[in-house]
Amino acid sequence: MILLFDVGNTEIKLAFSDGVDILEKYRISTDKNLSSDAYFLQIKPFIDRYAFERVAIASVVPIVTKALKDLSVKYLKMTPLIVGPGIKTGVNVKTDYPKEVGADLICAVAGAAKYEQPVLVVDLGTATKYIYTEKNTIKGVIITPGVMISMRAMVSNTALLPEFDLEVPQNVLGTNTIACMQSGVTYGVAAQVDGLVKRVHDEVNKELLVIMTGGLSEIIKPLCETKVIKDENLVVRGLLEILLKN
Incomplete structure (x- = not known):
């Protein structure tokens, strides 16, 4: 094992x-x-x-x-x-400073290697990462504050907004404070995904396979208008592939 x-x-x-x-x-x-x-x-x-x-x-x-x-x-x-310098990963990094690329990004790309077409990985972690990969090569990344960071920032930096649970409200337009905040961090993230996927598509001018991973993908994926494949094991599968190469 x-x-x-x-x-x-x-x-x-x-x-x-x-x-x-x-x-x-x-x-x-x-x-x-x-x-x-x-x-x-x-x-x-x-x-x-x-x-x-x-x-x-x-x-x-x-x-x-x-x-x-x-x-x-x-x-x-x-x-x-x-996973770090000197380890065989099968992943090429075409960024300004390749050594700055985190092990989680490397593993995500290794996990997506089985797909032949260009892939945009959406990793909903502490920070949300959008990783554009083509032929096992990282060609660009977007990093935004994650859902939980946004929740904590909103509560800790305002005097009157209360703590709230991460749930999807019935309507986008809320009629009470909790529902309004829940809408912002669920539908708001889904809208961000839709918007950034479109911008990446327009920039690279290629059809993209969008793969969503991370603990919050189950909540956010159904809210996206973009066609998304959910793969909760993407990073650990990539880590396994890297281990087998060494």
């Missing part, structure tokens, strides 16, 4: 694979203050019933990367593959 860690700023996804398919997936919160021992206690109930042969980590949080690396060495008795 293979253990895969996809580490984001808000949550860590654990995925188990037999080397071909993603068999199970779990989520825990990202905490920069936790030690390798504390993280092990969190994931122990999930991993106890398996014997793992390989471990791979894709992370955008360096201090958590170290904790998970130490966890792997101490408890699983193996050194994990960590």
Whole structure:
């Protein structure tokens, strides 16, 4: 069995694979203050019933990367593959500063490699990333504040707007404060997706396959007018593909 860690700023996804398919997936919160021992206690109930042969980590949080690396060495008795410079990924990066491109973006493109046509990946994470890829090459990226960041910013920077749950209101036009705020961060993000997909399409002048991933894709995808394919395993599948190349 293979253990895969996809580490984001808000949550860590654990995925188990037999080397071909993603068999199970779990989520825990990202905490920069936790030690390798504390993280092990969190994931122990999930991993106890398996014997793992390989471990791979894709992370955008360096201090958590170290904790998970130490966890792997101490408890699983193996050194994990960590996506970064010097690792074979099969992904070309055509940007101004390739070393700045995060491991999550690299894995997303590796996961989309099976599609022959140009792809725009919409990753709804802590930040929302739009990754334009063609023939396994990253050709451009858009980064916007994520849904949860927008929610927190709206509440923390206003005196009268209350905390609210992320739900899709029945109507776009709200008639109470909570519904108005919920509409802004759900229909608003969907409208952003539709608008940016169109602008990318017009700029590259090519038909795009739009793939949405990330924990909030289930909420946002039905609200989009754009035809979107939802793939919750895109990043961890890309991480698996990178591991198999090494």
